Amino acid sequence: MTxxxxxxxxxxxxTGQKNWDRQWRDPEPKKEYDIIIIGGGLHGLxxxxxxxxxxxxxxxxxxxxxxxxxxxxxxxxxxxxxNYMLPGNHEFYEHSLKLWENxxxxxxxxxxxxxxxxxxxxxxPGAKDGAARRYNIMRLHGTDAELWDLDTLKKNIPHLNYxxxxxxxxxxxxxxxxxxxxxxxxVWGYARAADSLGVDILQNCEVTGxxxxxxxxxxxxxxxxxxxAKKVGFAVAGHTSVLWQMAGLGNLPIESHKLQAFVTEAxxxxxxxxxxxxxxxxxxxxxxxxxxxxxxxxxxxxxxSYAQRGNLPMVQDTAEAAMAIMPCLGRIxxxxxxxxxxxxxxxxxxxxxxxxxxxxxxxxxxxxxGFKASPASGWxxxxxxxxxxxxxxxxxxxxxxxxKGINIDERGAGPDPKLHG
Amino acid sequence: xxxxxxxxxxxxxxMIRIKCPYCGERDHSEFTYGGDASxxxxxxxxxxxxxxxxxxxxxxxxxxxxxxWHHTNGCRLWLEVERSTITHxxxxxxxxxxxxxxxxxxxx
Numbered sequence: 001m002t003x004x005x006x007x008x009x010x011x012x013x014x015t016g017q018k019n020w021d022r023q024w025r026d027p028e029p030k031k032e033y034d035i036i037i038i039g040g041g042l043h044g045l046x047x048x049x050x051x052x053x054x055x056x057x058x059x060x061x062x063x064x065x066x067x068x069x070x071x072x073x074x075x076x077x078x079x080x081x082x083n084y085m086l087p088g089n090h091e092f093y094e095h096s097l098k099l100w101e102n103x104x105x106x107x108x109x110x111x112x113x114x115x116x117x118x119x120x121x122x123x124x125p126g127a128k129d130g131a132a133r134r135y136n137i138m139r140l141h142g143t144d145a146e147l148w149d150l151d152t153l154k155k156n157i158p159h160l161n162y163x164x165x166x167x168x169x170x171x172x173x174x175x176x177x178x179x180x181x182x183x184x185x186x187v188w189g190y191a192r193a194a195d196s197l198g199v200d201i202l203q204n205c206e207v208t209g210x211x212x213x214x215x216x217x218x219x220x221x222x223x224x225x226x227x228x229a230k231k232v233g234f235a236v237a238g239h240t241s242v243l244w245q246m247a248g249l250g251n252l253p254i255e256s257h258k259l260q261a262f263v264t265e266a267x268x269x270x271x272x273x274x275x276x277x278x279x280x281x282x283x284x285x286x287x288x289x290x291x292x293x294x295x296x297x298x299x300x301x302x303x304x305s306y307a308q309r310g311n312l313p314m315v316q317d318t319a320e321a322a323m324a325i326m327p328c329l330g331r332i333x334x335x336x337x338x339x340x341x342x343x344x345x346x347x348x349x350x351x352x353x354x355x356x357x358x359x360x361x362x363x364x365x366x367x368x369x370g371f372k373a374s375p376a377s378g379w380x381x382x383x384x385x386x387x388x389x390x391x392x393x394x395x396x397x398x399x400x401x402x403x404k405g406i407n408i409d410e411r412g413a414g415p416d417p418k419l420h421g
Numbered sequence: 422x423x424x425x426x427x428x429x430x431x432x433x434x435x436m437i438r439i440k441c442p443y444c445g446e447r448d449h450s451e452f453t454y455g456g457d458a459s460x461x462x463x464x465x466x467x468x469x470x471x472x473x474x475x476x477x478x479x480x481x482x483x484x485x486x487x488x489x490w491h492h493t494n495g496c497r498l499w500l501e502v503e504r505s506t507i508t509h510x511x512x513x514x515x516x517x518x519x520x521x522x523x524x525x526x527x528x529x
Binding site for chain 1: 435436437448449450453454456457469470473474476477478479480481483486488506507508509
């Protein structure tokens with residue numbers, strides 16, 4: 001595979017850009033693999049990449065039912081941050097942010113990571129206290145965090161509604177190292193890097209059945225034939241329950257909900273940060289893409305669904321939230337909106353854990369936060385599969401935590417998946 | 422349903438319409454989604470593992486499921502709705518309260 005560097009860009013410029021290799025191979029499936037990861041999204045591909053890179057594993061396949069970048073990897077609002085406060089979560093997401101900071105170099109692929117700061121507005125003294133608590137906990141763990149008073153906020157983002165907002169803007173909790181990345185680049189970069197380490201990426205390969213013995217997975221029935229594997233990893237957030245039941249494993253602490261995202265027509269540079277209207281107000285997050293489109297999202301559609309399409313009441317709600325903090329958006333036209341299906345877990349936290357089957361490993365339950373988590377998710381999931389033991393940062397991110405009463409409920413919303421937005 | 426409309430409705434934005442037995446057919450934005458209606462809570466003195474299953478574990482059906490909706494901006498009754506989680510098509514709607522018909526009949 002041709003590396004991307006200045007020399008190759010220069011050289012291919014003289015040969016009509018015709019001599020670049022394809023980004024990843026399209027291999028025929030082998031009959032047997034050491035490790036099969038089901039799900040060719042960011043999490044599955046990152047897992048395969050770190051298995052090969054960190055743990056020197058060979059003979060790995062990633063199965064993708066559609067094409068790379070066609071699932072939730074292409075259905076998010078691309079925000080990367082690490083403002084978590086519970087033990088396990090903050091180490092995990094901080095590690096993820098650190099991986100993002102060097103990801104373009106690591107993958108030899110420009111993921112366009114832009115640390116433009118994540119600005120969470122607060123709208124009441126109580127919300128300010130809550131934000132101060134969370135952001136102080138982050139600082140105590142070495143993550144950057146700061147509070148902006150109203151003057152600083154006005155200086156940095158002058159065109160928010162400071163005059164007559166229903167929930168007056170009082171300031172913001174800010175993480176400067178947070179920002180955006182390009183979702184397609186990230187998933188393509190992981191696919192290309194994993195492939196160059198020998199991972200077979202099998203597209204259009206849907207798992208249709210799981211053949212198992214009492215405590216083992218023996219083989220997988222797929223649309224491209226029967227595949228055997230010594231170890232199997234599930235990384236299909238959104239549809240985890242479907243696959244879990246295909247393996248005859250019963251219920252999970254997960255419900256599938258859909259979340260919409262919106263893109264407008266491109267406008268001149270308007271917003272330099274990721275802005276969140278969420279602490280003591282509505283639920284709304286917005287940033288501007290490199291092309292100039294405003295990219296934003298809001299709440300879940302509120303009812304359980306596997307349909308990858310959104311409903312109209314939520315379009316209205318999100319538009320109202322947009323108008324509440326950025327009235328200058330009033331005449332911008334919406335180009336597209338779409339919905340992605342997500343695993344909403346019972347406490348809003350993820351699962352990277354072993355399962356009742358000895359050769360099956362689970363990566364699931366990413367709620368709203370799957371995109372930013374993907375590098376660390378792959379890192380720790382690869383670690384679990386290779387070493388058969390969870391890393392200490394994810395030791396409680398398992399299915400047993402509910403019975404033990406050690407839920408990791410960042411928001412404190414209780415056992416109702418739709419409330420963990 | 423006419424042959425052109427079906428594919429369009431299956432692939433575009435949708436508003437679920439719920440036929441409330443007391444108020445008639447309304448947009449789902451009048452209602453609040455509850456959750457899985459098939460959950461049966463165990464006895465109060467049942468072992469913890471049973472309570473864990475009832476509270477935290479879900480079948481998360483991909484297909485027809487029974488679920489609860491609250492007619493918040495209507496009659497304020499809890500309804501049990503059979504709805505597909507793939508197409509959002511609704512098969513049946515009834516009140517959750519088993520004796521609701523008897524109660525409403527006596528009042529009128």
